Amino acid sequence: xxxxxxxxxxxxxxxxxxxxxxxYVPEIARKRRAGQFVIIRVWEGGERIPLTIAxxxxxxxxxxxxxxxxxxxxxxxxxxxxxxxxxxxxGPLGTATHIEKWGTVVCIGGGIGxxxxxxxxxxxxxxxxxxxxxxxxxTRELIILEKEIRAISDEIIITTDDGSYxxxxxxxxxxxxxxxxxxxxxxxxxxxxxxxxxxxxxTTRPFQIPTLASLNSIMVDGTGMCGGCRVTVxxxxxxxxxxxxxxxxxxxxxxxxxxxxxxFKEYECRLSANGKEGRE
Amino acid sequence: MNAKERLAIPPQHMAxxxxxxxxxxxxxxxxxFRPEQAxxxxxxxxxxxxxxxxxxxxxxIDIPAFLALVAQGDFRAALSKIKEKNMLPAIxxxxxxxxxxxxLQCSVxxxxxxxxxxxxxxxxxxxVADWERSTGVMDxxxxxxxxxxxxxxxxxxxxxxxxxxxxxxxxxxxxxxxxLHKPGGVLTYGIPEFRLPKEIVDYEVRYLEKLGVxxxxxYVIGKIKSVDELLQEYDAVFIGTGAxxxxxxxxxxxxxxxxxxxxxxxxRANLMRSYDFxxxxxxxxxxxxxxxxxxxxVAMDSARTALRLGAGRSIVxxxxxxxxxxxxxxxxxxxxxxxxxxxxxxxxxxxxSDADGRVTGIELxxxxxxxxxxxxxxxPIPLPxxxxxxxxxxxxxxxxxxxxxxxxxxxxxxxxxxxxGIIADAAGGRTSKKGVFxxxxxxxxxxTVILAxxxxxxxxxxxxxxxxxxxx
Ligand SMILES: Cc1cc2nc3c(=O)[nH]c(=O)nc-3n(C[C@H](O)[C@H](O)[C@H](O)COP(=O)(O)OP(=O)(O)OC[C@H]3O[C@@H](n4cnc5c(N)ncnc54)[C@H](O)[C@@H]3O)c2cc1C
Ligand SMILES: Cc1cc2nc3c(=O)[nH]c(=O)nc-3n(C[C@H](O)[C@H](O)[C@H](O)COP(=O)(O)OP(=O)(O)OC[C@H]3O[C@@H](n4cnc5c(N)ncnc54)[C@H](O)[C@@H]3O)c2cc1C
Ligand code: SF4
Ligand code: SF4
Ligand code: FES
Numbered sequence: 154x155x156x157x158x159x160x161x162x163x164x165x166x167x168x169x170x171x172x173x174x175x176x177y178v179p180e181i182a183r184k185r186r187a188g189q190f191v192i193i194r195v196w197e198g199g200e201r202i203p204l205t206i207a208x209x210x211x212x213x214x215x216x217x218x219x220x221x222x223x224x225x226x227x228x229x230x231x232x233x234x235x236x237x238x239x240x241x242x243x244g245p246l247g248t249a250t251h252i253e254k255w256g257t258v259v260c261i262g263g264g265i266g267x268x269x270x271x272x273x274x275x276x277x278x279x280x281x282x283x284x285x286x287x288x289x290x291x292t293r294e295l296i297i298l299e300k301e302i303r304a305i306s307d308e309i310i311i312t313t314d315d316g317s318y319x320x321x322x323x324x325x326x327x328x329x330x331x332x333x334x335x336x337x338x339x340x341x342x343x344x345x346x347x348x349x350x351x352x353x354x355x356t357t358r359p360f361q362i363p364t365l366a367s368l369n370s371i372m373v374d375g376t377g378m379c380g381g382c383r384v385t386v387x388x389x390x391x392x393x394x395x396x397x398x399x400x401x402x403x404x405x406x407x408x409x410x411x412x413x414x415x416x417f418k419e420y421e422c423r424l425s426a427n428g429k430e431g432r433e
Numbered sequence: 434m435n436a437k438e439r440l441a442i443p444p445q446h447m448a449x450x451x452x453x454x455x456x457x458x459x460x461x462x463x464x465x466f467r468p469e470q471a472x473x474x475x476x477x478x479x480x481x482x483x484x485x486x487x488x489x490x491x492x493x494i495d496i497p498a499f500l501a502l503v504a505q506g507d508f509r510a511a512l513s514k515i516k517e518k519n520m521l522p523a524i525x526x527x528x529x530x531x532x533x534x535x536x537l538q539c540s541v542x543x544x545x546x547x548x549x550x551x552x553x554x555x556x557x558x559x560x561v562a563d564w565e566r567s568t569g570v571m572d573x574x575x576x577x578x579x580x581x582x583x584x585x586x587x588x589x590x591x592x593x594x595x596x597x598x599x600x601x602x603x604x605x606x607x608x609x610x611x612x613l614h615k616p617g618g619v620l621t622y623g624i625p626e627f628r629l630p631k632e633i634v635d636y637e638v639r640y641l642e643k644l645g646v647x648x649x650x651x652y653v654i655g656k657i658k659s660v661d662e663l664l665q666e667y668d669a670v671f672i673g674t675g676a677x678x679x680x681x682x683x684x685x686x687x688x689x690x691x692x693x694x695x696x697x698x699x700x701r702a703n704l705m706r707s708y709d710f711x712x713x714x715x716x717x718x719x720x721x722x723x724x725x726x727x728x729x730x731v732a733m734d735s736a737r738t739a740l741r742l743g744a745g746r747s748i749v750x751x752x753x754x755x756x757x758x759x760x761x762x763x764x765x766x767x768x769x770x771x772x773x774x775x776x777x778x779x780x781x782x783x784x785x786s787d788a789d790g791r792v793t794g795i796e797l798x799x800x801x802x803x804x805x806x807x808x809x810x811x812x813p814i815p816l817p818x819x820x821x822x823x824x825x826x827x828x829x830x831x832x833x834x835x836x837x838x839x840x841x842x843x844x845x846x847x848x849x850x851x852x853x854g855i856i857a858d859a860a861g862g863r864t865s866k867k868g869v870f871x872x873x874x875x876x877x878x879x880x881t882v883i884l885a886x887x888x889x890x891x892x893x894x895x896x897x898x899x900x901x902x903x904x905x
Binding site: 180181184194198199200201225226240241242243244245246373374375376377378379380381383384385390395409412413415416417420421 | 614622653657658677687690691693694700706710711716717790
């Protein structure tokens with residue numbers, strides 16, 4: 154018998170506070186393309202939160218979600234067990250990444266950003282590009298998907314803030330070294346914390362290397378109806394959920410985007426306060 | 434009873450929740466007629482031969498006939514009479530702009546020379562629908578044999594629900610695809626609980642489910658399935674995706690923390706029930722001073738919702754004067770009773786913030802009214818040098834919505850007009866794509882519930898013809 158829609162078919166903790174789920178939604182599994190995401194709810198009174206489709210298995214009818222517990226919803230999600238169902242899964246949302254054969258492409262993932270980066274890196278490689286990936290995290294155990302990403306990369310660079318694994322330092326330092334080495338880099342794709350993506354943009358700007366960033370604004374509906382996810386790109390207001398999530402990193406107004414992520418901070422703290430783990 | 438006796442019956446007033454109490458709850462404001470009141474009110478109808486009320490109702494309900502049945506106390510028959518034309522009376526009875534439609538030219542109002550004296554058609558429509566719900570017995574119509582034809586309906590707002598109801602009663606199979614996790618469209622995510630209890634929308638959806646309509650939620654057509662894919666599985670497709678694209682003003686500061694589109698503010702409050710936060714998880718900013726920009730129903734709903742979320746001051750800023758406000762009179766009155774303040778003839782120039790990007794105020798410029806514009810309303814003109822600052826913590830932009838671009842964008846062979854609305858023929862909602870029909874706000878731009886239903890009704894008929902006889 155087929156599982157019910159939205160059933161969790163497997164679950165693995167892949168790093169501290171980072172959990173990987175395979176969820177049964179066959180139509181999304183068939184339809185999704187790299188760069189797209191879903192919006193889920195965990196329970197009846199739950200918030201709608203976006204998560205990237207990290208991978209999919211059309212045969213099994215599952216999509217892979219990798220979630221880092223940062224607040225109430227992601228924490229409740231982490232508590233869900235195999236066989237249980239999510240309340241809602243809607244997708245695939247967002248515009249798929251436009252992939253072509255550019256030449257040498259550097260994919261940069263910070264922390265949990267490696268999860269959404271993975272399908273894009275796969276597609277980049279699949280289109281015949283030379284793929285260099287840079288994975289960064291605070292510390293060794295927070296580097297995720299290294300095995301999967303290493304397998305598709307022509308070169309891989311790992312960085313940790315504390316030097317516990319790979320190069321000590323930030324992803325932007327490794328990126329700067331690559332640029333300084335004089336190699337031609339045709340495209341940069343970056344996903345991670347907003348501050349990291351902003352720094353990547355600043356690193357590549359002087360060299361005018363085309364740079365794409367996948368934005369993680371706060372969302373509600375994901376269909377272009379509420380405008381809560383809006384950002385300014387090249388002086389124009391864009392809705393991340395339908396126009397994005399990827400935009401030209403050199404044109405994004407990062408300070409505005411980062412401020413807007415704080416919109417509900419005081420309320421989220423209240424939710425987390427009675428939870429087991431607080432917000433990071 | 435003769436006409437004179439009927440005219441002597443005083444208009445019946447519906448009891449309302451006390452403003453001081455209701456701003457602390459989400460319960461409905463008007464509490465409904467008692468049965469004897471309803472009968473009295475229905476007796477005020479003169480049973481006109483050429484009834485203006487019927488002409489002015491966009492779906493042409495046989496109003497004198499249903500009022501006569503109410504007057505006899507036969508509420509069940511009255512409801513069936515309404516349902517011949519209108520599937521969602523509990524909803525229309527609450528949200529129709531009746532004073533501009535069925536009640537506008539009521540003979541009673543004319544004779545008594547008072548607009549307020551019109552027979553309360555809307556309130557009576559609401560009464561009979563509520564009466565049925567309170568009995569707990571749902572009258573289901575007998576369905577004809579199945580035709581074997583299948584229709585897909587995209588969007589579960591009033592347009593989509595009407596199409597679904599009409600087609601299932603003609604024997605077709607119907608599946609409704611809805612992007613959100615709940616049905617109802619604006620009825621659910623936009624119009625607040627205190628104006629339209631969600632239990633009513635749920636009831637109407639349950640009714641359709643009982644008739645056999647299948648609902649699929651979390652289903653964004655254009656993403657998970659294209660319209661072309663739907664056409665492979667279904668004999669006809671109806672698009673009723675609404676006008677869900679919020680307009681902004683494009684002024685400095687519009688993306689600061691604390692500036693919301695009315696859609697976001699209301700969706701958080703209604704669909705996500707953030708008035709119950711933290712019992713539910715979706716937050717909303719509970720600000721002390723809230724400014725709402727706009728003068729329509731959406732603005733009234735936002736300003737009144739802000740009060741219920743604890744705002745000390747909720748201020749509507751509107752660039753024209755009170756006369757030009759498109760909101761229903763009743764909504765404006767309710768807002769005023771509740772303490773919503775109105776600033777007329779002012780327009781925002783920019784929104785101000787503190788160092789953390791949080792809204793601290795809104796700069797307004799005074800306006801005066803010039804010549805009438807295309808809409809026939811006098812055009813507001815700014816008065817240079819009249820700028821001043823209103824200190825607020827939240828700004829809600831309620832200046833209108835445009836047609837939802839998702840389906841047109843993903844389906845280039847469906848033609849749209851310059852506002853992004855789908856072009857469909859008025860008689861039956863046929864689009865430029867064979868087999869695809871459209872209606873409601875996606876065609877009309879932000880309009881009304883009853884117009885969306887009217888469009889749905891005509892489209893359903895055209896879809897029936899198309900599916901059974903191939904007529905396009
Ligand atoms: C298109 C998109 C794809 C995403 N993909 C993933 C993914 O694959 N894996 C993953 O772990 N996370 C992903 N995110 C981020 C994820 O949606 C948030 O972590 C989640 O909404 C937090 O919810 P919460 O209730 O657990 O935390 P909250 O209590 O709501 O917030 C905790 C902290 O997270 C921040 N936050 C809130 N909402 C978001 C948001 N939408 N994006 C970023 N930060 C937010 C808040 O500012 C706060 O500091 C994605 C976001 C977007 C927009
Ligand atoms: C706050 C507010 C207050 C209002 N007050 C009144 C009032 O008092 N009286 C009145 O008559 N009118 C009022 N209106 C207007 C009225 O609600 C609308 O005219 C009416 O709801 C339009 O109906 P619809 O069926 O065309 O679309 P909607 O009600 O907008 O429903 C469209 C549905 O389609 C879904 N959808 C969109 N895209 C997709 C997709 N790609 N795939 C699947 N589903 C999709 C949406 O999620 C939504 O559920 C108000 C509107 C608002 C916003
Ligand atoms: S549907 Fe609206 S306009 Fe028609 S009778 Fe009812 S309230 Fe009046
Ligand atoms: S116009 Fe007024 S009085 Fe005449 S039939 Fe209609 S509701 Fe009755
Ligand atoms: S999430 Fe509502 S418009 Fe993007």
